[in-house]
Amino acid sequence: MQPPLAAIDATHQSPVENGMNATHALLRQHRTIRKFTDQALEDECIEAAVQSAQHAASSSNVQAYCCLRIRDSRRRAKLAELCGEQTQVERAPAFFIICGDQRRHRLIAEQCGRNYAANLETFLVSSVDASLFAQNLVLALESLGLGTCYIGGLRNRLPEVDTLLDLPTDVFPFYGLCAGHPAEQPSQRPRLPLPAVLFDDCYPSDEDMLKQIAAYDQISAEYYKERGQPGFNWSGGTSAKFRKPTRVHLAEYYQHKGANLL
Numbered sequence: 472m473q474p475p476l477a478a479i480d481a482t483h484q485s486p487v488e489n490g491m492n493a494t495h496a497l498l499r500q501h502r503t504i505r506k507f508t509d510q511a512l513e514d515e516c517i518e519a520a521v522q523s524a525q526h527a528a529s530s531s532n533v534q535a536y537c538c539l540r541i542r543d544s545r546r547r548a549k550l551a552e553l554c555g556e557q558t559q560v561e562r563a564p565a566f567f568i569i570c571g572d573q574r575r576h577r578l579i580a581e582q583c584g585r586n587y588a589a590n591l592e593t594f595l596v597s598s599v600d601a602s603l604f605a606q607n608l609v610l611a612l613e614s615l616g617l618g619t620c621y622i623g624g625l626r627n628r629l630p631e632v633d634t635l636l637d638l639p640t641d642v643f644p645f646y647g648l649c650a651g652h653p654a655e656q657p658s659q660r661p662r663l664p665l666p667a668v669l670f671d672d673c674y675p676s677d678e679d680m681l682k683q684i685a686a687y688d689q690i691s692a693e694y695y696k697e698r699g700q701p702g703f704n705w706s707g708g709t710s711a712k713f714r715k716p717t718r719v720h721l722a723e724y725y726q727h728k729g730a731n732l733l
């Protein structure tokens with residue numbers, strides 16, 4: 472029988488101060504790692520992390536995701552290229568592709584002689600479920616002292632990724648995830664101030680929001696200056712990113728793979 476939650480808390484999570492504990496400390500240590508040592512990750516360690524990650528909450532427990540581990544070195548090299556020449560995809564000791572998965576649901580529907588009604592809701596459920604799983608996986612790995620890097624660049628050339636991996640319909644690759652022992656210690660990227668994220672009862676005025684962002688821009692400008700990018704800040708970078716639509720092929724690709732986006 473599993474111990475009750477309070478017992479887990481008492482044995483593993485010594486409370487620190489101000490509502491902080493070891494789990495908070497782990498969360499606050501996060502930084503993306505893009506350089507890894509050559510040390511391999513043991514299968515046992517990966518499998519344990521994936522099993523822990525599976526305990527993420529899931530909409531009605533439908534578990535609409537899967538995790539593809541790419542071990543083949545030729546596929547890894549090609550994926551690194553398809554993800555925008557991101558060498559960590561090839562070099563990381565482990566690389567996963569996090570996918571939404573409606574295929575199991577369609578299979579069991581067929582088996583039960585039922586219709587499977589895919590729509591935007593089922594697609595969103597798969598993307599939410601997959602991301603809760605993925606972030607749990609990141610935390611499980613980070614708790615072992617490992618580093619990770621999500622790879623949204625996987626969506627740059629999805630039809631080619633699809634052909635390379637021979638993905639079936641109803642499986643939707645969302646992003647990659649590199650993992651391994653860190654070979655760098657980057658400084659932490661500051662986050663938005665709490666009042667720009669946590670609101671009591673109603674959304675703040677645009678004026679208040681812009682005030683918070685201005686404060687954050689000063690902090691982020693310091694961060695970029697230290698990293699050799701003077702004159703750069705969060706507003707500038709983020710507004711530039713959204714100037715033009717990106718990855719415009721996605722709706723067509725996902726629909727072709729069985730998603731209904733209506």
Ligand SMILES: Cc1cc2nc3c(=O)[nH]c(=O)nc-3n(C[C@H](O)[C@H](O)[C@H](O)COP(=O)(O)O)c2cc1C
Nearest residue numbers: 501502503505557620621622623624625646659660
């Ligand atoms: C879904 C997602 C996709 C990402 N894609 C990439 C990527 O393709 N390449 C990369 O180097 N970092 C990628 N990142 C990492 C972000 O750039 C990083 O999390 C962000 O700048 C904040 O920095 P931090 O994680 O070090 O705090 C991605 C992060 C997420 C959540």
